[in-house]
Amino acid sequence: DRPEYAPLYAARAAFPGRTAPERRADLERAAQLDPGQWRYGRLLVEEMLRAKDPAGAVAVAVRYRTAFPENYILGLGLARAFLAAGRYRDADATLATLHIIPFEGSAEGHVAYREAKLMLAVDAMRGSRWDEAAELIAAAREWPERLGAGAPYPADVDTRCEELLEADLARRRGSDSETARAARERLGAWALQAGGVDGRVL
Numbered sequence: 001d002r003p004e005y006a007p008l009y010a011a012r013a014a015f016p017g018r019t020a021p022e023r024r025a026d027l028e029r030a031a032q033l034d035p036g037q038w039r040y041g042r043l044l045v046e047e048m049l050r051a052k053d054p055a056g057a058v059a060v061a062v063r064y065r066t067a068f069p070e071n072y073i074l075g076l077g078l079a080r081a082f083l084a085a086g087r088y089r090d091a092d093a094t095l096a097t098l099h100i101i102p103f104e105g106s107a108e109g110h111v112a113y114r115e116a117k118l119m120l121a122v123d124a125m126r127g128s129r130w131d132e133a134a135e136l137i138a139a140a141r142e143w144p145e146r147l148g149a150g151a152p153y154p155a156d157v158d159t160r161c162e163e164l165l166e167a168d169l170a171r172r173r174g175s176d177s178e179t180a181r182a183a184r185e186r187l188g189a190w191a192l193q194a195g196g197v198d199g200r201v202l
Contacts, residue, residue, distance in 0.1 A: 001029070004033055005033070006029075006030040006031075006033040006034035006037065006040065007030070008030075009026040009027070009029040009030040009033070010026065010027065010030040010039075010040060010043065012026050013026035013027050013030070013043070013047070020047070020050070020051050023047055024044070024047050024048070024051065027040060027043050027044040027047055028044065030043075031044055035067075038064055038067070038068045038071055038073075038074055041060060041061070041063070041064035041067075041068075041074065041077075042064070042073060042074060042077055044060050045057045045060050045061045045064070045077045045078075045080075045081055046077070048060065048081075049080065049081065049084055054081060054084035054085035054086075055085060057080075057081035057084060057085070058078070058081045058082060058085050058087070060081075061074065061077050061078035061081040062078060064077075064078075065077075065078045065094075072098050072099060072100050072101070075094060075095075075097065075098045076095075076098060076100065076108060076109055076112065078094050079091045079094040079095050079098070079112050079116070080112055082094060083112060083115055083116060083119075088115075088116050088119040088120050088123065089120065091112065091115075091116040092113075092116040092117065092120060095109070095112060095113050095116060095147070098146065098147065099146045100146065100147050100148030101148060102145075102148045102149065102150075103148065106148040106149050107148075107149045108148075109147030109148045109149060110143055110144075110147050110148075110149045113140075113144065113147055114140045117136050117137070117139045117140035118136070118137070118140050118161055118162070118165065120136050121133045121136035121137045121140065121165055121169075122165070124136060125165070125168070125169060125172065128172075130169065130172070130173050133165075133169055134166075134169060137162050137165050137166055137169065140161075140162055141159060141162055159186075163183045163186045164183070166183045167183035167184050170183065
């Protein structure tokens with residue numbers, strides 16, 4: 001543990017057989033030795049998220065995001081940390097500032113965006129803020145290009161969470177049974193297509 005060479009500790013953290021506390025200690029040591037290297041911060045946030053320490057992940061992610069405000073990778077890490085900590089509004093606000101460079105398989109930004117919108121919709125429904133919930137569910141269906149991934153073919157998009165929330169929202173509002181029925185039918189079609197439950201149970 002004596003060499004003052006950050007890459008040594010970052011590399012050792014990836015060795016097979018290292019325990020979670022050892023990996024974290026190695027990455028913290030690497031970050032301490034070279035605070036100007038943003039990749040150590042990213043690795044440390046990911047390690048903390050794996051260890052179910054969202055508060056620690058948020059603290060580290062905020063520090064690195066502040067030091068490297070233009071780095072969208074760190075911004076996405078901060079959004080993921082906020083999501084893990086249940087801070088959905090902060091996650092949504094962070095994602096609104098990101099411009100992720102597109103690359104093959106770059107769906108992580110959209111996954112975080114959708115989760116933030118849907119969880120905020122759930123919170124709005126708990127507070128009987130029906131119009132806000134409807135707007136958030138509709139927003140969850142969108143695929144902002146600035147998040148690095150374009151919308152796939154409609155047949156490849158899974159919108160079951162949105163359908164379920166829309167059906168529940170219509171039921172709670174008690175004013176749009178047709179919307180609720182249509183959403184239940186779409187959910188039933190999904191279930192039958194998957195070969196799972198009988199769509200009538202919905």
